[in-house]
Amino acid sequence: MAEKLLDVKNLKTSFYTHVGEVQAVRGVSFSLNKGEALGIVGESGSGKSVTSMSIMKLLQFPGKIKDGEILFKGEDLVKKSEKHMMSIRGNEIAMIFQDPMTSLNPVYTVGDQIMEAIIRHQGLSKQKAKKKAIEMLKLVGIPSPEKRVDNYPHEFSGGMRQRAMIAIALSCQPDLLIADEPTTALDVTIQAQILELMKDLKEKINTSIILITHDLGVVADVCSRIIVMYGGLVMEEGTAEEIFYDPKHPYTMGLLKSIPRLDLGQKKRLVPIEGSPPDLLKPPKGCPFAARCPYAMRICVEERPPYFYVNEGHRSMCWLLHEDAPDVKVETGVKRGIA
Amino acid sequence: MNKVNNNVLLEVKNLKKYFPVRKGFFGGETQYVKAVDDITFHINKGETFGLVGESGCGKSTTGRTIIRLYDVTDGEVIFDGAELGKMRESELKPFRKRIQMIFQDPYASLNTRMTVGDIIGEPIDIHNLATGKKRQEIIYDLLERVGLNKEHANRYPHEFSGGQRQRIGIARALAVEPDFIICDEPISALDVSIQAQVVNMLEDLQKEMGLTYLFIAHDLSMVKHISDRIGVMYLGKMAEIATSDELYTKPLHPYTQALLSAIPIPDPEVTRAKQREVLEGDVPSPLNPPSGCRFRTRCKYAMAKCAEVEPKLKDVGGGHMVACHLMDK
Numbered sequence: 001m002a003e004k005l006l007d008v009k010n011l012k013t014s015f016y017t018h019v020g021e022v023q024a025v026r027g028v029s030f031s032l033n034k035g036e037a038l039g040i041v042g043e044s045g046s047g048k049s050v051t052s053m054s055i056m057k058l059l060q061f062p063g064k065i066k067d068g069e070i071l072f073k074g075e076d077l078v079k080k081s082e083k084h085m086m087s088i089r090g091n092e093i094a095m096i097f098q099d100p101m102t103s104l105n106p107v108y109t110v111g112d113q114i115m116e117a118i119i120r121h122q123g124l125s126k127q128k129a130k131k132k133a134i135e136m137l138k139l140v141g142i143p144s145p146e147k148r149v150d151n152y153p154h155e156f157s158g159g160m161r162q163r164a165m166i167a168i169a170l171s172c173q174p175d176l177l178i179a180d181e182p183t184t185a186l187d188v189t190i191q192a193q194i195l196e197l198m199k200d201l202k203e204k205i206n207t208s209i210i211l212i213t214h215d216l217g218v219v220a221d222v223c224s225r226i227i228v229m230y231g232g233l234v235m236e237e238g239t240a241e242e243i244f245y246d247p248k249h250p251y252t253m254g255l256l257k258s259i260p261r262l263d264l265g266q267k268k269r270l271v272p273i274e275g276s277p278p279d280l281l282k283p284p285k286g287c288p289f290a291a292r293c294p295y296a297m298r299i300c301v302e303e304r305p306p307y308f309y310v311n312e313g314h315r316s317m318c319w320l321l322h323e324d325a326p327d328v329k330v331e332t333g334v335k336r337g338i339a
Numbered sequence: 340m341n342k343v344n345n346n347v348l349l350e351v352k353n354l355k356k357y358f359p360v361r362k363g364f365f366g367g368e369t370q371y372v373k374a375v376d377d378i379t380f381h382i383n384k385g386e387t388f389g390l391v392g393e394s395g396c397g398k399s400t401t402g403r404t405i406i407r408l409y410d411v412t413d414g415e416v417i418f419d420g421a422e423l424g425k426m427r428e429s430e431l432k433p434f435r436k437r438i439q440m441i442f443q444d445p446y447a448s449l450n451t452r453m454t455v456g457d458i459i460g461e462p463i464d465i466h467n468l469a470t471g472k473k474r475q476e477i478i479y480d481l482l483e484r485v486g487l488n489k490e491h492a493n494r495y496p497h498e499f500s501g502g503q504r505q506r507i508g509i510a511r512a513l514a515v516e517p518d519f520i521i522c523d524e525p526i527s528a529l530d531v532s533i534q535a536q537v538v539n540m541l542e543d544l545q546k547e548m549g550l551t552y553l554f555i556a557h558d559l560s561m562v563k564h565i566s567d568r569i570g571v572m573y574l575g576k577m578a579e580i581a582t583s584d585e586l587y588t589k590p591l592h593p594y595t596q597a598l599l600s601a602i603p604i605p606d607p608e609v610t611r612a613k614q615r616e617v618l619e620g621d622v623p624s625p626l627n628p629p630s631g632c633r634f635r636t637r638c639k640y641a642m643a644k645c646a647e648v649e650p651k652l653k654d655v656g657g658g659h660m661v662a663c664h665l666m667d668k
């Protein structure tokens with residue numbers, strides 16, 4: 001049995017705004033093993049970033065964890081003080097954000113920022129830390145790292161900054177790396193470099209990764225397990241193969257059908273998911289996807305479905321899996337073995 | 340492709356667009372960003388021409404220069420037989436009606452203080468196309484065409500979702516019954532599940548109204564889906580032009596090959612089995628592009644000649660155009 005690193009249990013996070021409580025995360029549970037890469041995909045506004053910010057305890061005002069546990073190495077982070085969290089952040093847990101410019105400090109050189117992390121977390125001397133910083137820049141594929149180490153962030157291109165961020169995140173050899181849309185702002189050729197790097201880390205230093213993205217190609221490539229979020233809840237969880245080839249939730253199916261495939265010859269009309277996502281100020285009481293679901297039944301509007309388990313690791317929050325549900329013919333996912 | 344015929348609607352010939360940037364504190368020599376540097380292509384009536392390439396390669400500049408949001412530095416833009424490049428503003432007016440543009444950001448591109456009805460009606464007023472009841476009917480009809488309804492006319496942009504706002508932008512572009520629409524990243528800001536709604540709508544409108552599109556995007560999967568032919572740009576140059584099927588099945592330029600190989604496929608077994616050729620390094624600065632072939636600094640096939648001579652865009656058969664010295668053999 002693989003060792004569990006993170007166990008999020010029934011996490012609920014809300015923003016208490018002047019117009020009311022925005023229930024961004026409404027009861028999310030998942031766990032992550034050592035050395036595993038978990039993908040989080042889902043609709044914009046479904047609570048992916050809020051989930052990761054809750055784990056880091058970096059929620060912006062007026063956000064608050066309302067309920068639930070975040071067990072990291074068996075200890076509940078929800079109960080930890082800010083002081084304790086500061087010793088965990090950038091040490092045992094590191095995070096890469098979508099926009100590297102907001103998280104690199106413009107007045108310090110890239111090298112200084114990596115060294116700071118190394119000195120703080122590994123207690124090396126300044127000299128040794130600089131050597132290590134150059135090594136890290138080399139590892140993330142920055143050309144002539146001996147020179148680049150003395151550059152300021154603005155002297156780096158977008159892709160290089162993102163790699164510098166990753167270098168900082170990894171300088172502390174974290175047990176867990178949370179990457180929130182790490183490649184969205186990058187070109188595909190640079191994205192490919194970053195993804196290769198993340199796969200390497202997982203292999204070489206057994207880092208666990210949570211990768212948040214809207215790009216289904218990216219999760220298919222990097223992640224062994226995937227959770228699909230919608231309306232502040234996990235709609236479906238499974239292995240990459242289960243999610244892509246045998247999805248059990250209509251939102252997952254809809255998502256897969258709405259994207260074009262580069263590698264397939266024939267041009268099929270795309271099948272969009274009609275409508276738009278729910279307002280989390282007044283979340284629907286039943287299934288959050290009911291308003292857009294082609295299979296919605298009366299119960300879907302009235303009562304939130306529980307999780308139905310296809311097998312131990314594959315669950316779906318959908319009434320269609322109830323034994324009394326009518327036997328509708330649902331769409332399947334991606335067909336195996338084409339292309 | 341069956342949609343392709345011999346009627347050329349737009350011909351872009353040796354188009355250049357340079358932006359001046361001043362160097363040093365005391366003036367000194369003026370440097371130029373050669374955002375678009377001598378590109379040639381054409382678009383047939385009724386087809387969709389896709390334009391792809393990495394950030395900063397000049398896609399938006401190409402679109403904006405065609406529609407004369409920017410002045411032309413050099414070259415020609417021939418639209419339906421007329422050369423727009425050197426026209427004065429007054430001469431351009433009829434073409435400003437026939438050519439419309441849809442922008443990337445549905446949030447920023449709509450005037451937030453105007454009602455949706457007035458946003459769509461504004462171009463009708465500018466071109467004196469209709470007034471009163473007739474104008475209102477046109478607006479209602481457009482709203483329905485883009486999947487909204489007439490009740491929406493009195494509301495404001497902030498009351499709509501991203502996908503709906505993009506529909507409003509499209510309705511506005513359609514209001515003057517254009518022939519040609521430049522779509523600059525029209526879906527990039529939208530959620531995956533909403534992108535398909537907008538793309539399908541663009542395809543339907545094209546069929547109903549006989550529109551021609553220039554579709555700019557960096558998502559090659561979507562561009563391939565919507566386009567009949569595709570142009571691949573690199574650092575202000577056109578690297579390759581082919582039908583969308585041929586570009587995918589038979590890419591000839593090393594840059595196109597690298598681009599295609601970098602794209603992850605949403606299918607775990609297929610994408611993990613894919614031979615990935617990771618392109619090293621970053622895109623060079625357009626202020627100081629490499630000599631010869633601009634791709635040579637990242638190209639694994641680069642030869643001595645590549646640094647010395649700029650490869651010309653040449654037809655290698657059936658309209659498949661490539662700018663690479665490897666084609667000379």
Ligand SMILES: Nc1ncnc2c1ncn2[C@@H]1O[C@H](COP(=O)(O)OP(=O)(O)OP(=O)(O)O)[C@@H](O)[C@H]1O
Nearest residue numbers: 015022024043044045046047048049050051060280
């Ligand atoms: N500071 C805030 N104040 C109020 N509401 C917020 C705040 N931050 C996030 N939210 C709300 O929380 C919900 C979840 O947001 P979150 O950023 O987690 O979405 P996401 O899944 O990461 O989406 P995306 O794919 O667009 O990044 C949204 O409805 C959002 O409007």
Ligand SMILES: Nc1ncnc2c1ncn2[C@@H]1O[C@H](COP(=O)(O)OP(=O)(O)OP(=O)(O)O)[C@@H](O)[C@H]1O
Nearest residue numbers: 358372374393394395396397398399400401557625
């Ligand atoms: N108004 C301007 N003044 C100066 N330089 C400009 C201007 N507009 C664009 N550029 C430069 O011209 C080059 C091409 O920019 P352009 O916006 O056309 O790229 P793009 O291919 O559309 O990129 P993206 O995918 O990021 O939208 C870039 O180097 C850019 O910085």
Ligand code: SF4
Nearest residue numbers: 632635638645663664
């Ligand atoms: S011309 Fe030379 S450098 Fe340019 S793409 Fe072809 S082989 Fe590469």
Ligand SMILES: [Mg+2]
Nearest residue numbers: 048049050180
């Ligand atoms: Mg987010």
Ligand SMILES: [Mg+2]
Nearest residue numbers: 398399400523
């Ligand atoms: Mg652009």
